Amino acid sequence: MTQVHVVGVGMTRFGRHPDSDAADLGAAALMEAIADADIDPRLIEAAYCGHVFQGMVTGQRVLAQVGLAGLPLANVENACSSGATAIREASFSIRAGEYDVVAAIGTEHLTSQFRGALTPDPSDPEAAVGATMPGVYAMRARRYMEEFGMTREQLALIPVKNKANAARNPLAHFRKEISVADVLESRPIADPLRLHDCSPVTDGSAVVILMSDRAAARHANGRSVRLAASALRTGSVDTEPTSMTFEPLTRDTARDAYEKAGIGPEDVDFCEVHDCFSIAEVLRVEGLGLFPQGEYPIAVERGEASIGGRLPVNPSGGLIGKGHPLGGTGVAQVVELVRQLRGESGERQIEGARVGLAHCRGGKAVGIEGAACTVQILIR
Amino acid sequence: MTQVHVVGVGMTRFGRHPDSDAADLGAAALMEAIADADIDPRLIEAAYCGHVFQGMVTGQRVLAQVGLAGLPLANVENACSSGATAIREASFSIRAGEYDVVAAIGTEHLTSQFRGALTPDPSDPEAAVGATMPGVYAMRARRYMEEFGMTREQLALIPVKNKANAARNPLAHFRKEISVADVLESRPIADPLRLHDCSPVTDGSAVVILMSDRAAARHANGRSVRLAASALRTGSVDTEPTSMTFEPLTRDTARDAYEKAGIGPEDVDFCEVHDCFSIAEVLRVEGLGLFPQGEYPIAVERGEASIGGRLPVNPSGGLIGKGHPLGGTGVAQVVELVRQLRGESGERQIEGARVGLAHCRGGKAVGIEGAACTVQILIR
Numbered sequence: 024m025t026q027v028h029v030v031g032v033g034m035t036r037f038g039r040h041p042d043s044d045a046a047d048l049g050a051a052a053l054m055e056a057i058a059d060a061d062i063d064p065r066l067i068e069a070a071y072c073g074h075v076f077q078g079m080v081t082g083q084r085v086l087a088q089v090g091l092a093g094l095p096l097a098n099v100e101n102a103c104s105s106g107a108t109a110i111r112e113a114s115f116s117i118r119a120g121e122y123d124v125v126a127a128i129g130t131e132h133l134t135s136q137f138r139g140a141l142t143p144d145p146s147d148p149e150a151a152v153g154a155t156m157p158g159v160y161a162m163r164a165r166r167y168m169e170e171f172g173m174t175r176e177q178l179a180l181i182p183v184k185n186k187a188n189a190a191r192n193p194l195a196h197f198r199k200e201i202s203v204a205d206v207l208e209s210r211p212i213a214d215p216l217r218l219h220d221c222s223p224v225t226d227g228s229a230v231v232i233l234m235s236d237r238a239a240a241r242h243a244n245g246r247s248v249r250l251a252a253s254a255l256r257t258g259s260v261d262t263e264p265t266s267m268t269f270e271p272l273t274r275d276t277a278r279d280a281y282e283k284a285g286i287g288p289e290d291v292d293f294c295e296v297h298d299c300f301s302i303a304e305v306l307r308v309e310g311l312g313l314f315p316q317g318e319y320p321i322a323v324e325r326g327e328a329s330i331g332g333r334l335p336v337n338p339s340g341g342l343i344g345k346g347h348p349l350g351g352t353g354v355a356q357v358v359e360l361v362r363q364l365r366g367e368s369g370e371r372q373i374e375g376a377r378v379g380l381a382h383c384r385g386g387k388a389v390g391i392e393g394a395a396c397t398v399q400i401l402i403r
Numbered sequence: 404m405t406q407v408h409v410v411g412v413g414m415t416r417f418g419r420h421p422d423s424d425a426a427d428l429g430a431a432a433l434m435e436a437i438a439d440a441d442i443d444p445r446l447i448e449a450a451y452c453g454h455v456f457q458g459m460v461t462g463q464r465v466l467a468q469v470g471l472a473g474l475p476l477a478n479v480e481n482a483c484s485s486g487a488t489a490i491r492e493a494s495f496s497i498r499a500g501e502y503d504v505v506a507a508i509g510t511e512h513l514t515s516q517f518r519g520a521l522t523p524d525p526s527d528p529e530a531a532v533g534a535t536m537p538g539v540y541a542m543r544a545r546r547y548m549e550e551f552g553m554t555r556e557q558l559a560l561i562p563v564k565n566k567a568n569a570a571r572n573p574l575a576h577f578r579k580e581i582s583v584a585d586v587l588e589s590r591p592i593a594d595p596l597r598l599h600d601c602s603p604v605t606d607g608s609a610v611v612i613l614m615s616d617r618a619a620a621r622h623a624n625g626r627s628v629r630l631a632a633s634a635l636r637t638g639s640v641d642t643e644p645t646s647m648t649f650e651p652l653t654r655d656t657a658r659d660a661y662e663k664a665g666i667g668p669e670d671v672d673f674c675e676v677h678d679c680f681s682i683a684e685v686l687r688v689e690g691l692g693l694f695p696q697g698e699y700p701i702a703v704e705r706g707e708a709s710i711g712g713r714l715p716v717n718p719s720g721g722l723i724g725k726g727h728p729l730g731g732t733g734v735a736q737v738v739e740l741v742r743q744l745r746g747e748s749g750e751r752q753i754e755g756a757r758v759g760l761a762h763c764r765g766g767k768a769v770g771i772e773g774a775a776c777t778v779q780i781l782i783r
Contacts, residue, residue: 024499024500075459079455079480079482079765079766079773080480080481080482080637080765080766080767080773080774080775083637083638083766083773083774083775084773086637087639087773092637092638092639093636093637093638093639094636094637095634095635095636095637096481096635096637096775097479097480097481097488097491097492097635098479098480098481099477099478099479099480099492100459100460100477100478100479100480101460101476101477101478102459102460108477111477112477112479112492112495114499115492115495115496115499115501116495116499118498118499118500118501119404119494119495119496119498119499120404120498121495121498254475255475255476255477256473256474256475257460257463257466257472257473257474257475257476258463258472258473259467259472259473385459385460386459386460386463387460393459393460393463393464393467394460394463395460395463395476
């Protein structure tokens with residue numbers, strides 16, 4: 024069976040795009056991915072489009088804008104894992120032998136669709152009593168501080184790191200470095216989380232073009248990166264009691280991905296993880312097995328997660344710095360992985376990176392039913 | 404590479420379900436499909452959920468209700484082809500070697516989400532000037548009458564046939580036979596279409612359980628039906644000028660499906676097609692190559708499309724009689740195909756049926772960019 028290779032990547036600037044919609048942004052990113060792959064666009068045989076709030080047949084509108092109307096396309100949704108899920112489905116369509124060249128699009132015009140704190144489902148009784156995303160992550164931060172002695176200042180170092188990376192990313196929503204004091208003095212959102220601990224409401228799109236072995240051999244020109252694993256799980260309380268400070272769902276999805284890729288966490292050179300809030304980055308990298316539980320805040324303090332450190336986390340700026348256009352997020356992570364693995368990341372470049380990991384977590388915040396988690400591993 | 408087999412089917416009653424939501428309906432249909440397959444539910448390794456208006460992570464909520472939280476699941480959307488697309492993606496995941504047993508769910512609680520005439524996109528300028536679905540199909544009916552001499556009475560025979568079939572389907576939204584006079588005297592919607600020419604606003608869900616060769620050999624107990632083709636295309640104006648009375652998109656998608664299945668239209672014993680309006684059934688069966696262009700109304704008049712006729716069309720009652728819960732529709736068509744091919748359709752049974760075809764068409768009504776068309780072929 025064929026392997027799957029990322030051969031072209033494209034991405035819009037993340038931020039506010041008042042004069043565009045989700046289809047416009049998707050089309051811009053798709054055009055760039057086609058140019059990056061340096062292929063005739065007519066080689067693309069099918070597409071997948073991940074988004075959350077953009078309404079019916081959004082992906083079809085993307086294709087129409089770039090003259091590719093008519094291709095088979097499925098829109099996919101998995102909350103904040105929607106874009107990553109689009110990549111997974113695209114990879115299945117190639118491995119199934121159905122296509123050789125498939126585009127995975129993630130797009131979201133969030134500023135026009137969305138106000139306030141995200142809730143997984145408006146009918147959710149937990150959300151109705153205040154268990155919105157910021158509320159739940161605030162409780163998780165508080166509990167983690169209690170269990171592992173993390174200080175508020177240590178937690179602030181995560182937005183400081185991610186916004187420093189974003190300042191070096193021309194496509195990031197935020198391009199300004201901040202200090203620990205900036206974090207601690209920013210507007211309270213849900214105690215102890217403050218504005219700089221939160222990912223923003225962002226418009227943006229990213230696209231990757233995937234190929235089979237056969238197509239990559241003809242068209243990749245030696246610039247391809249292998250999609251070694253694309254794992255997905257959804258939330259469950261079956262396996263063990265839900266914990267505020269550890270994510271079995273992230274651990275289990277990562278285990279699937281490591282097994283598929285034939286590597287372990289010790290082989291990962293850098294990662295992009297779902298830092299929807301500062302505390303979320305802690306829970307994710309520990310769930311992924313990249314740092315021991317309770318130790319990530321200290322590792323950040325030592326610079327281990329910075330570019331140039333032992334295991335850079337969110338070199339793109341992450342959701343906090345680069346921005347978080349739901350459907351666009353998971354694809355943009357893979358765009359960052361590919362550019363890093365190709366050595367094209369300029370002043371954000373991680374030297375010698377060979378294995379990159381991308382992690383998304385969508386839907387409900389604690390490990391219950393309305394959630395979707397993805398882990399993708401790319402190897403140069 | 405493995406083939407894909409439908410091994411279990413389930414479906415709720417279609418109609419109004421004021422005390423349920425889309426997840427409740429999906430769970431009921433999934434439980435029934437598991438019982439029909441007569442398997443341990445823990446054999447199911449992954450799922451896909453097709454819906455349009457049900458919000459984030461709907462499929463995850465279905466799984467949680469039946470104790471299957473935790474499975475990999477992707478929600479998929481392709482307007483009225485959403486359920487059919489879920490089956491396609493599920494089949495790819497099996498052919499890719501990722502899973503052996505996958506559930507494809509289609510569900511929609513439309514009565515709570517939706518009022519008035521469907522438009523593909525509220526921002527669509529065509530919709531804003533009245534080119535809603537009923538408006539466009541009314542123009543197509545008028546043009547077809549002009550080009551091919553179809554009478555208004557001939558057109559009425561399609562709802563008469565479909566509601567006669569629905570009256571024999573315990574799960575249909577409408578269970579009452581109607582006459583040509585009933586159609587012609589019903590409330591005008593968009594001239595010449597009247598209320599009985601239109602599919603209703605329906606709640607409902609359907610589920611199919613798919614298996615690989617290996618799993619079917621162990622678990623199917625000789626009751627499986629092979630999914631010989633699952634083709635998808637989206638709308639384009641590239642190939643030829645859009646016609647009001649013929650659908651190149653349906654023709655081209657069918658061509659893909661016939662090629663994959665290794666059959667021609669002459670091999671099809673019966674079909675379920677997307678009769679969102681009476682005229683739509685005409686356009687679909689002619690686009691599929693099952694009847695020559697301009698001749699279907701006469702064939703209906705002669706009883707050729709009735710149960711017992713040469714090529715029964717919409718034995719389930721179709722969208723007009725059985726109902727049209729967007730995401731549920733495409734999966735329910737395949738449920739009907741499987742039950743017919745197994746000989747389990749009671750007083751609707753088509754004798755000796757071996758090859759069934761299901762057709763969905765979602766999004767914009769004329770062959771332009773915001774559309775998705777599916778054709779699936781099942782062979783006993």
